[in-house]
Amino acid sequence: MSNxxxxxxxxxxxxxxxxxxxxxxxxxxxxxxxLRRNPEAERYYRELLFVAGAxxxxxxxxxxxxxxxxxxxxxxxxxxxxxAAAGAKTRAGRERRSASILDLFRVxxxxxxxxxxxxxxAVGFFLFVLFWRVVPGRAPRDLEALYGSIVSSQxxxxxxxxxxxxxxxxxxxxxxxxxYEMKRILxxxxxHSDSRIQVVFxxxxxxxxxxxxxxxxxxxxxxxxxxKFELTHSGDCRYVIVLRDGSGTHSPIGLKVVxxxxxxxxxxxxxxxx
Amino acid sequence: xxxxxxxxxxxxxxxxQYQRAIFNVAYRMVNDYEDAMDITQSAFIKAYxxxxxxxxxxxxxxxxxxxAVNESLNHISKRKRQTRLTYEPGDSCEYGGxxxxxxxxxxxxxTDAMLQSALAQLKFDxxxxxxxxxxxxxxxxxxxxxxxxxxxxxxxxxxxxxQLLKEIxxxxxxxx
Numbered sequence: 001m002s003n004x005x006x007x008x009x010x011x012x013x014x015x016x017x018x019x020x021x022x023x024x025x026x027x028x029x030x031x032x033x034x035l036r037r038n039p040e041a042e043r044y045y046r047e048l049l050f051v052a053g054a055x056x057x058x059x060x061x062x063x064x065x066x067x068x069x070x071x072x073x074x075x076x077x078x079x080x081x082x083x084a085a086a087g088a089k090t091r092a093g094r095e096r097r098s099a100s101i102l103d104l105f106r107v108x109x110x111x112x113x114x115x116x117x118x119x120x121x122a123v124g125f126f127l128f129v130l131f132w133r134v135v136p137g138r139a140p141r142d143l144e145a146l147y148g149s150i151v152s153s154q155x156x157x158x159x160x161x162x163x164x165x166x167x168x169x170x171x172x173x174x175x176x177x178x179x180y181e182m183k184r185i186l187x188x189x190x191x192h193s194d195s196r197i198q199v200v201f202x203x204x205x206x207x208x209x210x211x212x213x214x215x216x217x218x219x220x221x222x223x224x225x226x227x228k229f230e231l232t233h234s235g236d237c238r239y240v241i242v243l244r245d246g247s248g249t250h251s252p253i254g255l256k257v258v259x260x261x262x263x264x265x266x267x268x269x270x271x272x273x274x
Numbered sequence: 275x276x277x278x279x280x281x282x283x284x285x286x287x288x289x290x291q292y293q294r295a296i297f298n299v300a301y302r303m304v305n306d307y308e309d310a311m312d313i314t315q316s317a318f319i320k321a322y323x324x325x326x327x328x329x330x331x332x333x334x335x336x337x338x339x340x341x342a343v344n345e346s347l348n349h350i351s352k353r354k355r356q357t358r359l360t361y362e363p364g365d366s367c368e369y370g371g372x373x374x375x376x377x378x379x380x381x382x383x384x385t386d387a388m389l390q391s392a393l394a395q396l397k398f399d400x401x402x403x404x405x406x407x408x409x410x411x412x413x414x415x416x417x418x419x420x421x422x423x424x425x426x427x428x429x430x431x432x433x434x435x436x437q438l439l440k441e442i443x444x445x446x447x448x449x450x
Contacts, residue, residue: 016433020407020414047449051440055408058386063297064311068289071318076282169290170283264287270411 007041015045019052165255165267172197172257178269180250184210185243187253192236195259199231202254206247213240277334279325289318292335295410296342302405303346304353305394313349317342336419339410343402343420350398392442400435407432 014031017023023031035042165176171194179186185207191199209224218237223230231239245251252270256263277284296317301310320341328337393401406417414425414432421428443449 012433012437013429016429016436019436047440047444048436050449051436051443052408054385054389054443055404055439058389058409059383060294060298060409061301061307061310063294063314067293067297067311067314068286070311071289071293071315072282072286074315074319075285075322167290169287262284264284265291267291 007038007044011041012044015041015048019049162269162271165269167257167265167267169257169264171195172259172264174257176255176267176269178253180245180271183245183248185245185250185253187239187241187243189231189239189241190237191233191239193234193259196232196234197264198256198258199233200254200256200258201229201231201241201243202256203227203229203243204247204249204251206245206249207251207253208244208246210242210244212242214238215240277325277328279322285322288321288334288338292338293318296339298409299339299342299405300346302390302393302409303343303398303401304349305390309349309353313342313345317345320345333416333419336416339406339420340422346402347398388443388446388448389439392439392446395442396435396438400431400438403428403431404435404439 011031011034014023014027014034018028018031031045035045162178162180164178167174172192174189174191174193176190177188185203187201189199191197205227207227209222209229212222212229212231214220215238216236218235219233220237220239221232223232229241229243243253250271252268255265255267255269257265277288293314297310297314300313300317301307304310304313317338321338324341328334393404396404402421403417406412406420407414412420414428417428417432418425423431440449
């Protein structure tokens with residue numbers, strides 16, 4: 001175990017600030033230089049980094065499905081609790097269905113899988129080489145179909161997915177999936193609403209709307225402004241939204257859902273920290 | 275926008291939006307699934323009862339998380355008093371010693387369990403700041419707003435909290 005006693009206070013602060021992503025380039029360089037010439041400090045930093053990384057990776061605990069119902073019942077009485085419970089039951093049913101499908105693919109890891117995996121990789125590589133040589137023009141077109149000409153094969157490897165935002169509100173529901181590319185942000189938005197709603201995306205000034213496509217026939221209107229983009233929607237629709245990220249800094253995207261001037265939801269979709 | 279008392283739909287949407295985060299903070303604070311549920315419920319009830327006192331010039335989530343943090347603190351104090359009254363030699367005296375986990379304990383990984391146990395050994399102030407920073411990804415300023423201390427104090431508690439956690443985990447041989 002490393003002892004912090006021999007490490008200057010200033011560098012302990014720099015280590016913590018580095019973990020929180022707050023150091024300037026100069027401060028990071030100064031810290032690295034210090035760590036290189038001080039093995040005790042290097043060990044201390046490695047241990048601290050391990051703890052912070054482990055904390056960041058701890059998964060969220062799923063709250064009980066009846067939680068909302070019990071809150072609503074306690075505040076508004078039996079009727080509101082029953083309505084919330086009905087909503088929770090529907091959601092839980094949906095989650096159970098998807099969980100049971102996922103269970104089909106859930107396997108316990110065993111060493112013998114390494115051989116199977118190696119064999120699959122070898123066969124896959126052989127087929128890829130064969131396929132590539134026989135039909136040289138095929139692969140780029142396939143990628144284009146997959147990504148809708150949004151990203152090239154090189155860029156596809158640099159995509160950064162973000163935890164999806166799912167929301168179920170009275171009369172409105174939806175799901176937002178965001179992926180960060182080097183200079184673009186791709187968003188898939190599923191929306192269903194009984195009435196007309198506004199969905200507002202807030203982002204930094206370096207980000208601008210490149211395109212919006214509705215994948216099915218539906219009524220919508222899109223209006224882009226400075227640092228934001230407003231979508232007026234009703235019914236069921238899936239949208240693919242492409243934003244140009246001039247700075248490539250992966251800035252967060254704010255999402256607001258508004259109905260009749262009332263803010264129903266405010267969420268931020270931000271890229272996960274490494 | 276200030277939520278209005280009596281508006282079931284609006285308050286339901288607030289519960290939808292924040293219940294997960296508040297439940298997780300409470301769970302990490304008290305290390306008990308059922309207690310976390312009680313804390314989350316009483317935090318929302320308190321929030322509803324005090325909607326009139328919410329000042330819209332502050333962030334709503336800071337106000338709500340502050341209530342949840344106070345509820346966790348009350349719960350821990352209450353539990354400590356009860357533990358003192360019923361303590362028998364050989365019992366775990368540390369708060370959250372029961373460590374009741376999510377419905378399926380197998381789902382809790384070894385790392386998660388180890389961290390959770392190490393967190394439970396930290397003093398409330400350190401534990402709280404570490405949880406708000408790492409589980410809710412809040413900035414120093416946002417944490418300061420919630421617990422009503424300057425950013426400098428947040429920073430100092432966070433750094434000490436991490437160091438103490440590191441020492442516990444190194445002591446248990448968990449960190450190489």
